[in-house]
Each structure stands twice: as structure tokens, then as C-alpha cells.
Amino acid sequence: xxxxxxxxxxxxxxxxxxxVAGAILSIxxxxxxxxxAFPIYWAVVTSLKPENETVRATVEIWPDTFTFEHYRFALFxxxxxxxxxxxVGTALGTMVLTVSASLLCGYAIxxxxxxxxxxxxxxxxxxxxxxxxxxxxxxxxxxANLGLLNTWAGIILPQLIHPVVIIVYxxxxxxxxxxxREAAVMDNASEWxxxxxxxxxxxxxxxxALCIVTFIWSWNAFLWPFLAVTRTEEMTxxxxxxxxxxxxxxxxxRQLSAAVLAxxxxxxxxxxxxxxVTQAITLSAGIKG
Amino acid sequence: MLRNTKRExxxxxxxxxxxxxxxxxxxxxxxxxxxxxxxxxxxxxxxGEYVGVENYTRLPDDRRFQTALWNTGYFVVLxxxxxxxxxxxxALAVDRLKGRLQSLVLALFFLxxxxxxxxxxxxxxxxxxxxxGIAMHLFDALGIQRVPIFKSTAWFMPAVALVTVWxxxxxxxxxFLAGLRAxxxxxxxxxxxxxxxxxxxxxxxxxxxxxxxxxxxxxxxLILQLKIFDQxxxxxxxxxxxxxxxxxxxxxxxxxxxDQGGRAAAIAVVLFAVVVIVSVFxxxxxxxxxxxxx
Numbered sequence: 143x144x145x146x147x148x149x150x151x152x153x154x155x156x157x158x159x160x161x162v163a164g165a166i167l168s169i170x171x172x173x174x175x176x177x178x179a180f181p182i183y184w185a186v187v188t189s190l191k192p193e194n195e196t197v198r199a200t201v202e203i204w205p206d207t208f209t210f211e212h213y214r215f216a217l218f219x220x221x222x223x224x225x226x227x228x229x230v231g232t233a234l235g236t237m238v239l240t241v242s243a244s245l246l247c248g249y250a251i252x253x254x255x256x257x258x259x260x261x262x263x264x265x266x267x268x269x270x271x272x273x274x275x276x277x278x279x280x281x282x283x284x285x286a287n288l289g290l291l292n293t294w295a296g297i298i299l300p301q302l303i304h305p306v307v308i309i310v311y312x313x314x315x316x317x318x319x320x321x322x323r324e325a326a327v328m329d330n331a332s333e334w335x336x337x338x339x340x341x342x343x344x345x346x347x348x349x350x351a352l353c354i355v356t357f358i359w360s361w362n363a364f365l366w367p368f369l370a371v372t373r374t375e376e377m378t379x380x381x382x383x384x385x386x387x388x389x390x391x392x393x394x395x396r397q398l399s400a401a402v403l404a405x406x407x408x409x410x411x412x413x414x415x416x417x418x419v420t421q422a423i424t425l426s427a428g429i430k431g
Numbered sequence: 432m433l434r435n436t437k438r439e440x441x442x443x444x445x446x447x448x449x450x451x452x453x454x455x456x457x458x459x460x461x462x463x464x465x466x467x468x469x470x471x472x473x474x475x476x477x478x479g480e481y482v483g484v485e486n487y488t489r490l491p492d493d494r495r496f497q498t499a500l501w502n503t504g505y506f507v508v509l510x511x512x513x514x515x516x517x518x519x520x521x522a523l524a525v526d527r528l529k530g531r532l533q534s535l536v537l538a539l540f541f542l543x544x545x546x547x548x549x550x551x552x553x554x555x556x557x558x559x560x561x562x563x564g565i566a567m568h569l570f571d572a573l574g575i576q577r578v579p580i581f582k583s584t585a586w587f588m589p590a591v592a593l594v595t596v597w598x599x600x601x602x603x604x605x606x607f608l609a610g611l612r613a614x615x616x617x618x619x620x621x622x623x624x625x626x627x628x629x630x631x632x633x634x635x636x637x638x639x640x641x642x643x644x645x646x647x648x649x650x651x652x653l654i655l656q657l658k659i660f661d662q663x664x665x666x667x668x669x670x671x672x673x674x675x676x677x678x679x680x681x682x683x684x685x686x687x688x689x690d691q692g693g694r695a696a697a698i699a700v701v702l703f704a705v706v707v708i709v710s711v712f713x714x715x716x717x718x719x720x721x722x723x724x725x
Contacts, residue, residue: 384665
């Protein structure tokens with residue numbers, strides 16, 4: 143695909159060569175992208191086929207007959223409704239608690255001087271390296287001792303450890319020009335007022351981005367909700383659709399309809415807030431995008 | 432300006448209190464407990480006797496620990512570097528496109544990353560299904576004997592690595608794109624004036640300038656894949672979990688299936704140490720490479 147041999151040619155010819163190569167490259171990119179996303183399409187299409195069509199020996203990219211029967215079954219004859227509710231509840235809880243606690247703490251670290259401020263900041267940075275997966279045993283013990291197994295609170299508590307949220311907030315609060323703060327202090331505004339009238343409104347974008355991304359993280363969480371819940375009606379959707387096999391049996395289309403239902407909210411969140419999600423994800427990796 | 436330090440301290444303490452409380456309860460306390468637990472023979476829940484370093488000394492001869500360590504390393508090799516290279520190639524290709532086409536193509540590549548692991552598992556379990564999976568038609572067309580992929584030890588890790596690369600690539604692509612967009616257009620214009628071809632431009636301009644991002648992506652991927660559990664657990668259902676053990680899976684098995692909290696904690700401490708060492712090492716590396724690029 144190299145354009146090197148073109149170096150001896152006249153400029154116009156060379157330009158054309160490059161454009162042809164460029165066009166081919168673009169087409170290849172699009173084709174690869176379509177193949178890349180194909181398994182998702184295939185799952186969605188399968189979930190809309192009658193069960194006997196899914197096991198045909200031929201490949202049928204488009205269903206002969208469309209059916210929403212599997213969705214009806216998943217929605218009304220399994221516990222998916224309660225799983226949805228549990229996922230929404232725990233994801234919202236995780237989001238609100240993580241973002242608000244991190245916002246307050248990030249503000250204090252960024253704008254105020256207090257004893258142990260530096261050690262606290264180092265602790266947060268250090269905790270960035272600790273994999274929460276290694277804490278499952280002790281999280282389980284803790285949550286069990288608090289009597290929170292099989293509850294929303296029990297699912298939420300260990301998921302509140304997202305040091306990156308606080309790091310992002312500190313960065314952004316650090317970036318607010320000092321003049322705003324000084325003007326507010328001159329007006330005798332309280333710390334709370336400064337935070338809610340100056341710093342939060344100036345960073346709405348970041349807050350939205352962080353809310354979306356913590357919601358998605360929590361919705362997608364598997365390991366902890368899987369451990370913290372033993373009763374099927376208390377499961378989150380990511381756990382339920384893989385752990386309660388008898389709900390679906392060996393019905394491929396049925397199982398895939400449940401998968402589509404589980405993925406839909408996050409896929410929609412992404413498609414609706416594409417820019418924010420992208421921003422939040424690059425931010426979470428430490429790149430100020 | 433005069434600062435009322437006493438008041439400021441009070442306000443600050445109130446503001447950090449919720450976070451510190453959560454951190455203490457859900458992070459510091461369990462971390463300390465993990466270390467203490469690893470020196471006892473306690474079950475998952477309840478007290479145990481102090482046994483010194485016995486839980487650690489038995490690890491080198493523990494067959495399942497060896498399997499878990501080997502598989503984790505193998506999985507890291509299979510997923511980290513290939514995943515990073517694939518992401519870089521895709522990012523370079525997407526970066527060339529313009530406008531709506533670019534957003535559309537990026538969305539197609541990114542979409543898997545946003546999905547829960549269970550959904551990814553169900554999608555691929557269906558795509559690679561031994562009897563009815565669409566990928567098996569590809570096997571037939573290429574004249575390869577069909578295999579029950581997730582039930583075969585040889586195929587298991589490569590297949591899980593493939594699925595993982597597919598799933599997590601979107602994240603790395605975004606980071607690479609952010610890096611590529613940060614390269615000033617003038618540099619490319621200068622390269623074009625010098626008659627540099629596509630490959631030369633990449634080798635001499637793009638590659639050195641995105642090296643810091645590459646190092647960052649490698650770091651993040653490495654740390655992420657050391658902690659793999661979900662995919663391995665899900666794809667092992669109905670297969671051979673003991674052959675497919677990875678470190679987090681082994682922690683889970685010891686703690687939750689054999690009820691040996693103490694022994695599980697020792698494995699957890701080992702993984703903890705590995706991740707911390709790798710993080711520190713990587714952090715230094717990234718800092719060095721940042722220095723070089725500037």
C-alpha cells in the first residue's frame with residue numbers, strides 16, 4: 143500500500159495514485175468495520191427469528207419470518223423485569239454516590255487547604271493501582287457481616303471505589319481560573335455557594351460524562367454482583383441472563399433476546415451521548431480530551 | 432488575602448468525610464483484612480488459626496496455582512500486544528476518514544466495548560456455537576475441521592483472547608485517536624512537502640509522536656488483562672474450568688467453592704503484588720517515554 147514508487151512521477155500523477163490508494167484504504171476500513179460489528183447484528187437478527195429458523199444449516203442474514211415472541215417470553219415469563227429494576231437501581235445508586243462523594247472530595251483537595259490533604263491525595267493516586275478483584279473475599283465478608291448480601295446496598299458498596307472520578311474532578315477544578323474564586327470570596331459567599339454556583343456549573347460537561355460512564359461501568363459489572371447475590375430475584379441483569387439457564391433452556395433465540403435487552407440500555411446511552419461517553423472514557427485514562 | 436484556616440479546615444473535612452468513610456469501609460479495611468487473612472486458615476466467613484506463611488509456601492507446589500499463573504501469563508501475551516496493535520491500526524484507518532462516515536465507522540468499532548460481558552459472552556457463544564454458529568461456516572469454507580472451541584483446552588485461551596480484543600479494543604482505539612488528533616497538521620504538511628510516502632510518514636512522524644499513547648494503552652491493557660475473570664468464567668460453563676484457571680478464577684474457586692478464605696487471600700496477595708509491581712514499572716516506563724518524546 144506504499145506510495146514510495148510514485149516519487150519519481152510528476153506531481154499530478156502522484157496525487158492521483160495516492161487518491162486511489164486512499165480510496166481503497168477507506169473501503170477496506172468500512173468493510174472491516176462492518177465485519178467487526180457483524181456478531182452484534184447476527185445476535186439481534188437471530189433473536190428475531192423463530193427458534194426453528196435459527197438452527198438451519200444455511201446462513202440466513204435476514205429472517206424469513208419476524209417474530210417478537212422471544213422478547214414477549216423474556217419480558218413476561220422470566221424474572222427479567224426484576225433484574226432490570228435491580229440493574230437500574232444499583233447502577234443509579236453507584237452513579238449518584240460515586241459522583242457526589244468524589245465531587246465534594248475532589249473540590250476540597252483542589253481548592254481548600256487542610257491537614258493530611260497531601261497524604262489523602264497520594265492515597266487516592268495509589269489506590270488507582272489496586273485491583274478490586276483481589277478484594278472479593280474481604281468484600282464478601284464485609285457485606286455478609288453487615289447483613290447486606292442479596293440487597294442493593296450490598297451490590298453497590300464495593301462498586302463505589304472509582305478513584306479516577308476524583309482524579310478527573312480535581313484536574314478540572316484545578317483548571318478553573320482563580321479569579322472566579324477570589325471574586326466570590328470578596329462577596330462573602332460561603333464555600334457551599336462557591337461550589338454550587340461556580341465550580342459545578344462551570345464543569346457540567348464533566349459531571350454528565352462521569353455520570354454516564356459510572357452508570358455504564360456499574361450496569362456492566364459482573365464479578366461482584368455475581369458474588370453478592372444468590373437469590374435469583376435479586377440478581378442484576380448481567381448476572382441473571384447467564385446464571386439462570388433454566389429460564390431460557392437451550393433456546394438460542396430466546397437467550398439472545400435476553401442479551402439484546404441487557405445490552406440495549408447501555409448501547410442507547412452510548413448512541414445518544416456519543417460525544418460525552420467518548421470524552422469520559424478518554425478522561426478516565428488520564429487524557430484531558 | 433486572609434484565610435480563615437480553622438473554618439476552611441472544618442469545611443474541607445465535611446466535604447471529604449463521605450468519600451473517606453466509603454474508602455475506609457470498602458477499600459482500606461478490606462485491603463488490610465486481605466493481608467491478615469492470608470496468614471490464617473480461616474474459611475470464607477469466620478475466624479481461623481494463625482498459620483504463618485504456610486498459605487504462601489504451598490503455592491509453588493500447587494498444581495492449580497501453576498495452571499492459573501501460566502494461563503494468566505498466556506492470556507496476557509495473547510491479548511495485550513495483539514490488542515494494542517489492532518487498536519492502533521484501526522485508529523489510523525478511522526483517523527483518515529472524514530465527517531459522518533468517520534463517526535459511523537468509529538461507532539461500529541466502538542460498540543462492543545460498551546456492552547456488558549454477559550452480552551459479549553452470549554453473542555460469541557452463539558457465533559462460535561459448534562453446531563449452529565455462523566463462524567463454523569467459515570471453518571467449513573476454509574476446510575478446517577469444526578471444533579467445540581470453548582470445550583477444547585488448546586482453543587480456549589486464544590478464543591477468549593480474540594473475544595476480549597474484540598470487546599475491549601474500542602477503548603484503546605479512542606485513546607489512539609485522541610493521540611493522533613493531537614498531532615499538529617503542519618507536521619504532516621511538512622512531511623508531504625518533503626515527498627515522504629505513507630510508510631515513511633508513519634515511521635518518522637506518527638509512530639514516534641504516538642509512542643506515549645502506545646505505552647499508555649499497553650499499560651492499561653496489561654493491568655486489565657492480569658485481572659481477567661469474567662470471560663474465562665462464563666466461557667468455561669459446561670467446559671473444563673480447572674484447565675482454564677486464571678488467577679482471579681482461582682481466588683474465586685478457593686474462597687467461594689472450597690470455602691478456604693485464608694488460602695484464597697494468599698493468592699489474592701500474590702496477584703495484588705504482581706499488579707502493583709507492573710503498575711509501578713509501567714508508570715516509570717511511560718514517564719521515560721514521555722520525556723523522550725518531548
